[in-house]
């Protein structure tokens with residue numbers, strides 16, 4: 001005899017659900033990446049006011065993704081989203097050399113936060129289609145990623161407009177879910 005279970009029958013929520021926050025400066029491409037995940041097509045985006053949350057399912061692994069606004073006025077609110085976060089997706093605009101130092105400051109501020117001490121970090125070096133952009137290796141060096149010993153991290157170059165590189169990033173996250 002087979003039993004059919006509906007999700008609504010299965011409270012408490014699925015064990016394989018993982019909370020993800022998508023952070024990065026405004027204009028980095030966070031919302032475009034999230035919508036690529038959702039629809040596999042490019043949507044027109046507007047600056048995020050507040051936050052959006054969407055669920056992505058990859059091979060039975062559920063990721064609840066919170067797209068958090070990156071404007072300066074909103075960055076001080078990032079920490080209200082931190083509790084129970086398993087993954088941080090940090091989106092970097094690879095053409096924006098001037099503001100990479102701000103991204104670096106925000107990254108290390110997050111890594112030092114108590115609520116994120118168990119979080120793994122996926123860095124997307126986005127906008128790789130732009131002429132003269134920084135490579136993932138350059139960004140990695142500037143952000144001194146190799147010095148991060150207390151959080152698993154991975155950097156992936158991508159282009160959110162075409163979706164290139166996004167699946168590889170998700171695969172890394174999926175592979176990490178079995179580790180914890």
Ligand code: G3D
Nearest residue numbers: 026027028029030031032045126127128159160161
């Ligand atoms: P945010 O949510 O991080 O603030 P958005 O960023 O997703 O709103 O994207 C900001 C702008 O960057 C958008 O342009 C978007 O189309 C563009 N963008 C995102 N990813 C890429 C990419 O990989 N390559 C290029 N060339 N552009 C990208 P608009 O013009 O709509 O403001």
Ligand code: MG
Nearest residue numbers: 030031047048
């Ligand atoms: Mg946005």
